Amino acid sequence: MENKSISDIIEAYLKEILGDSAQVEIRRSEIANQFDVVPSQINYVIKTRFTIQNGYLVKSKRGGGGYIRIERVNLLDDVNVLNSLIQAIGDSVRERDAFDIVRTLYEEDVITRREGDLMLVALSKQALAVNDSKIEDQLRARILVSFLNRLRYES
Amino acid sequence: MENKSISDIIEAYLKEILGDSAQVEIRRSEIANQFDVVPSQINYVIKTRFTIQNGYLVKSKRGGGGYIRIERVNLLDDVNVLNSLIQAIGDSVRERDAFDIVRTLYEEDVITRREGDLMLVALSKQALAVNDSKIEDQLRARILVSFLNRLRYES
DNA sequence: AAAATAATGGTCAAGATTAGTCAAAAGAGC
DNA sequence: GCTCTTTTGACTAATCTTGACCATTATTTT
Numbered sequence: 001m002e003n004k005s006i007s008d009i010i011e012a013y014l015k016e017i018l019g020d021s022a023q024v025e026i027r028r029s030e031i032a033n034q035f036d037v038v039p040s041q042i043n044y045v046i047k048t049r050f051t052i053q054n055g056y057l058v059k060s061k062r063g064g065g066g067y068i069r070i071e072r073v074n075l076l077d078d079v080n081v082l083n084s085l086i087q088a089i090g091d092s093v094r095e096r097d098a099f100d101i102v103r104t105l106y107e108e109d110v111i112t113r114r115e116g117d118l119m120l121v122a123l124s125k126q127a128l129a130v131n132d133s134k135i136e137d138q139l140r141a142r143i144l145v146s147f148l149n150r151l152r153y154e155s
Numbered sequence: 156m157e158n159k160s161i162s163d164i165i166e167a168y169l170k171e172i173l174g175d176s177a178q179v180e181i182r183r184s185e186i187a188n189q190f191d192v193v194p195s196q197i198n199y200v201i202k203t204r205f206t207i208q209n210g211y212l213v214k215s216k217r218g219g220g221g222y223i224r225i226e227r228v229n230l231l232d233d234v235n236v237l238n239s240l241i242q243a244i245g246d247s248v249r250e251r252d253a254f255d256i257v258r259t260l261y262e263e264d265v266i267t268r269r270e271g272d273l274m275l276v277a278l279s280k281q282a283l284a285v286n287d288s289k290i291e292d293q294l295r296a297r298i299l300v301s302f303l304n305r306l307r308y309e310s
Numbered sequence: 311a312a313a314a315t316a317a318t319g320g321t322c323a324a325g326a327t328t329a330g331t332c333a334a335a336a337g338a339g340c
Numbered sequence: 341g342c343t344c345t346t347t348t349g350a351c352t353a354a355t356c357t358t359g360a361c362c363a364t365t366a367t368t369t370t
Contacts, residue, residue: 139294
């Protein structure tokens with residue numbers, strides 16, 4: 001696997017130092033230095049790979065003694081997390097974000113691989129393709145929220 | 156049959172490097188270079204020779220560190236049942252009929268109870284509600300057919 | 311206190327680096 | 341010749357990288 005981007009590598013590193021802990025705190029400039037990238041790349045990695053859809057909450061503080069804290073959370077267990085997830089979905093969600101959520105559910109052992117695959121096809125662009133892409137995203141949101149509620153009340 | 160096209164040769168090469176592994180990851184430009192063809196020919200080879208009907212799943216990512224991943228999957232035996240169901244569905248299906256089909260799948264032990272419940276959620280009037288009921292039935296058909304196609308193989 | 315300075319992280323857009331699409335041109339088999 | 345498949349390339353889309361500029365918080369100076 002020679003063709004990983006530096007973002008992939010930084011993502012892996014952050015997940016490694018996160019390990020089994022519930023959270024990890026980093027200094028942006030330190031990580032940027034360590035991997036010889038500009039500091040804003042750390043923001044990019046976090047914004048694309050440590051979203052609530054992926055099962056992470058991120059908090060930060062600027063100024064002296066500033067930090068970025070990454071916290072791993074369970075999507076369905078915590079009512080607050082589930083609520084913020086549903087809020088993030090709103091009434092419209094893109095395919096990619098929906099896929100991230102399903103993958104997270106699988107990684108948290110909330111659903112099986114096959115259940116996840118079935119959910120994915122129902123949320124795919126291909127299945128939902130309709131003239132208007134705005135309506136497509138709205139449909140996807142309704143289906144996904146229905147899935148989540150179904151899973152919530154079952155477990 | 157005697158004159159192999161370059162596409163045939165690339166196909167054979169990809170299958171060779173796939174070997175016994177479950178999947179292989181390539182860089183499009185690399186393969187194109189190696190065989191001295193334009194990059195889009197790799198797409199052509201994949202689209203014509205690594206389809207799900209042939210037992211392959213393909214995933215890709217663009218941008219830096221991009222790749223094309225080819226995965227081999229096992230096709231299942233319930234294909235006949237699934238084929239006839241897909242035929243019966245056509246391009247439009249009402250909620251009641253869709254529910255019947257899901258129940259049949261459950262009774263035939265093609266899916267579990269929980270998988271069926273998830274499918275029902277995605278096929279429900281509530282989730283799919285859209286102004287036009289004709290479009291709703293078409294959507295439902297696409298989703299249901301996608302489900303059935305997904306059930307053709309196991310990964 | 312208030313103001314200045316230092317020390318953090320955030321945003322955004324341009325440019326670079328991949329892969330995807332589509333249709334015209336070329337070739338192969340009948 | 342006619343049709344189907346293959347080959348090519350111009351154009352498009354997605355993702356990653358970089359840097360200039362902005363915002364917030366802590367510390368020092370006045």
